[in-house]
Amino acid sequence: MDSNSLMQFAGAVASGAVRVVDLTFTLSPDFPVIVLPPEFGQAAPVRIQQISRYDANGPAWYWNNLTFGEHTGTHFDAPIHWFTGKDLPNNAVDTLPLRDMIAPACVIDCSAQAAKDADFLLTIPVVEGWEKSHGRIPERHWVLLRTDWSKKGWRDYANLKDDGAHTPGPDAAVMRWLVEERGVIGFGTETIGTDAGQAGHLDPPYPAHHFLHGGGRYGLQCLCNLDQLPPTGAVIVAAPLKIQNGSGSPLRVLALVPGQG
Amino acid sequence: MIEPIAKPRRKNPLQRTRLPTSPARARSRASHGFTRAAAEGRFMLQRCGACGTFCYPARDACLACLSAELAFTDAPRRGTLLSETTLHVPADVHFRERAPWRIGLVAMECGPTLVTHLHADCEEGGPVVMSFQLDKSGQAVAFAHPEREPPNMTDDRQWREMTADPKFRRVLVTNGRSIVGQEVVAALKTAGASIVFVGVAEPWKPFRGEDALRAMAGVEIVPLDIGDEKSVADLAADIGGKVDILVNTTEHVRAGGLLDRQGTSVVRDEIDQSYLGFVHLAQAFGPAMRMRGSDGVNSAAAWVNILSVYALANWPVFGAYSASQAACLSLSHCLRAELRPGGVKVVNVFTGPLDIEWFQTVPPPKVAPRAVANAIVSALRRGVEDVFVGDVAEDIRQRLAANPKAVERELGA
Numbered sequence: 001m002d003s004n005s006l007m008q009f010a011g012a013v014a015s016g017a018v019r020v021v022d023l024t025f026t027l028s029p030d031f032p033v034i035v036l037p038p039e040f041g042q043a044a045p046v047r048i049q050q051i052s053r054y055d056a057n058g059p060a061w062y063w064n065n066l067t068f069g070e071h072t073g074t075h076f077d078a079p080i081h082w083f084t085g086k087d088l089p090n091n092a093v094d095t096l097p098l099r100d101m102i103a104p105a106c107v108i109d110c111s112a113q114a115a116k117d118a119d120f121l122l123t124i125p126v127v128e129g130w131e132k133s134h135g136r137i138p139e140r141h142w143v144l145l146r147t148d149w150s151k152k153g154w155r156d157y158a159n160l161k162d163d164g165a166h167t168p169g170p171d172a173a174v175m176r177w178l179v180e181e182r183g184v185i186g187f188g189t190e191t192i193g194t195d196a197g198q199a200g201h202l203d204p205p206y207p208a209h210h211f212l213h214g215g216g217r218y219g220l221q222c223l224c225n226l227d228q229l230p231p232t233g234a235v236i237v238a239a240p241l242k243i244q245n246g247s248g249s250p251l252r253v254l255a256l257v258p259g260q261g
Numbered sequence: 262m263i264e265p266i267a268k269p270r271r272k273n274p275l276q277r278t279r280l281p282t283s284p285a286r287a288r289s290r291a292s293h294g295f296t297r298a299a300a301e302g303r304f305m306l307q308r309c310g311a312c313g314t315f316c317y318p319a320r321d322a323c324l325a326c327l328s329a330e331l332a333f334t335d336a337p338r339r340g341t342l343l344s345e346t347t348l349h350v351p352a353d354v355h356f357r358e359r360a361p362w363r364i365g366l367v368a369m370e371c372g373p374t375l376v377t378h379l380h381a382d383c384e385e386g387g388p389v390v391m392s393f394q395l396d397k398s399g400q401a402v403a404f405a406h407p408e409r410e411p412p413n414m415t416d417d418r419q420w421r422e423m424t425a426d427p428k429f430r431r432v433l434v435t436n437g438r439s440i441v442g443q444e445v446v447a448a449l450k451t452a453g454a455s456i457v458f459v460g461v462a463e464p465w466k467p468f469r470g471e472d473a474l475r476a477m478a479g480v481e482i483v484p485l486d487i488g489d490e491k492s493v494a495d496l497a498a499d500i501g502g503k504v505d506i507l508v509n510t511t512e513h514v515r516a517g518g519l520l521d522r523q524g525t526s527v528v529r530d531e532i533d534q535s536y537l538g539f540v541h542l543a544q545a546f547g548p549a550m551r552m553r554g555s556d557g558v559n560s561a562a563a564w565v566n567i568l569s570v571y572a573l574a575n576w577p578v579f580g581a582y583s584a585s586q587a588a589c590l591s592l593s594h595c596l597r598a599e600l601r602p603g604g605v606k607v608v609n610v611f612t613g614p615l616d617i618e619w620f621q622t623v624p625p626p627k628v629a630p631r632a633v634a635n636a637i638v639s640a641l642r643r644g645v646e647d648v649f650v651g652d653v654a655e656d657i658r659q660r661l662a663a664n665p666k667a668v669e670r671e672l673g674a
Contacts, residue, residue: 029486029489032463032465042530044529047488048490049490050491153465154465157465158465
């Protein structure tokens with residue numbers, strides 16, 4: 001690619017010919033985080049602690065101290081997050097290949113199914129059905145599962161019952177197939193995890209984590225605005241914080257989509 | 262007989278909120294024997310170890326035999342009201358704005374004569390029962406009650422100055438997710454609180470008892486995550502000016518000490534929830550409460566902490582938790598000193614292991630959440646400062662008084 005094309009691209013972003021869609025929730029203390037049984041270690045919630053705000057602690061400046069777990073808010077999962085990916089090279093957020101941070105996406109709209117069934121599972125036939133209309137999922141693409149879950153209030157969003165969370169996600173077979181047969185770069189969801197709320201009862205448990213990270217692929221979760229993306233043709237920019245040996249991080253996820261003008 | 266107090270009307274926004282004033286503060290060191298008695302709701306006098314004479318006021322030598330053996334001991338409470346005086350124009354600012362104010366002289370059956378504040382139903386020449394109370398400056402004063410409890414007894418104007426009665430007061434209970442929190446809410450409503458605000462953190466997580474809590478009249482669920490500075494500040498911005506009593510029902514109990522815990526995340530959670538949560542609440546709600554200590558019938562009156570008795574002596578089985586409670590205990594003494602100019606009490610309710618999930622494997626006796634709630638209401642009504650609920654807490658208190666080293670060894674055995 002010559003520098004002209006890159007300048008053309010910059011111009012297209014500036015003019016709106018390429019539209020930038022924010023797929024990120026605001027990182028705030030109110031946003032639900034993953035809930036594990038209390039005997040396990042817990043993700044630290046997001047805390048924003050003011051250092052000064054043009055006051056006695058800093059008369060001309062405003063700034064905050066932040067604390068949060070690596071897996072809070074809209075966040076990225078690196079392969080080292082799961083035991084299946086623990087021995088892979090470059091498996092942490094500080095070492096993962098830079099080029100993987102920019103990649104195209106296929107968006108599979110399952111919002112109708114998820115509206116009817118909170119435990120909806122994405123299966124191979126569903127993806128094959130999508131491929132009939134939009135073509136085979138190319139290698140090194142993100143697959144983003146649209147469920148419109150991000151439009152719910154927090155309680156329905158977390159949807160915790162006395163037998164655990166009930167949120168949609170992929171089944172085990174489709175995750176293995178996406179990694180091994182389609183070579184996806186990663187899998188993204190609107191829900192709190194890449195896996196379904198009841199995925200602990202699948203075989204293997206948490207198949208998205210198991211197969212994605214075992215295959216050196218990535219996860220994105222707590223995405224929003226997937227309804228603004230075309231089924232194909234969007235480019236995802238997902239650059240996690242460069243945390244030493246980090247298993248993931250909150251991040252700003254941007255989608256570049258063909259726009260007007 | 263006194264008339265029941267009426268529910269206070271809404272404040273006139275054109276009038277300035279009266280600032281709190283304090284009655285005389287200075288006391289001798291020996292007199293703090295009365296402070297201790299009042300804090301725990303006991304009636305104690307100095308009694309000579311040599312001749313058995315009861316003395317009052319506090320002194321360094323027995324009036325009868327000059328012995329210096331004058332230990333404070335629990336004393337009989339009954340006496341006779343010799344004389345009654347009504348102060349119409351006291352020189353002291355604090356009492357001047359509370360005039361007329363009745364005081365009296367009581368001859369105790371056990372010997373000494375006391376200058377005392379009077380309940381309105383005490384009659385000259387009649388029998389009275391005495392207590393020591395903490396006044397608005399946190400100092401012990403004698404208070405005479407009628408022998409038989411009259412109707413509306415706790416509505417007495419002078420008595421209410423000594424207590425933090427929940428009747429017609431507005432209360433914030435910081436954590437409604439726990440059983441203790443829910444019992445406290447119910448007990449305060451029964452005690453006549455006009456409204457109980459109940460904090461619920463992470464409202465997207467369902468919890469046991471939620472439907473019942475939401476259905477209670479006069480209870481308002483508010484978002485409050487005390488570990489989050491901003492959440493606390495936001496709530497104080499909304500209701501900080503109408504919290505008369507704050508009950509911190511935070512409950513974050515985890516077993517374990519130091520060596521068998523990996524890492525510090527659990528310790529950090531304990532500190533965030535217990536200690537920092539306390540700091541956030543104090544900084545957000547404390548200043549307005551201190552300022553509103555004389556704000557009429559529903560003035561700011563009390564801050565209640567529920568503390569583990571293991572704040573006083575570490576129980577290594579729950580060692581890190583004990584340490585977080587010790588930090589809160591220390592902080593409560595700081596808060597007590599800082600709220601004192603407002604006449605706002607800090608009540609510490611010490612409990613042994615509660616009958617809750619996190620003490621599942623601990624053998625009985627365990628304290629029922631309802632017992633904690635009842636102890637809180639009782640402490641507010643009686644105006645005491647330090648309460649020990651249940652056998653374990655009382656046992657630790659007594660053993661600590663006898664030999665702290667023995668307690669350390671035995672809890673660590």
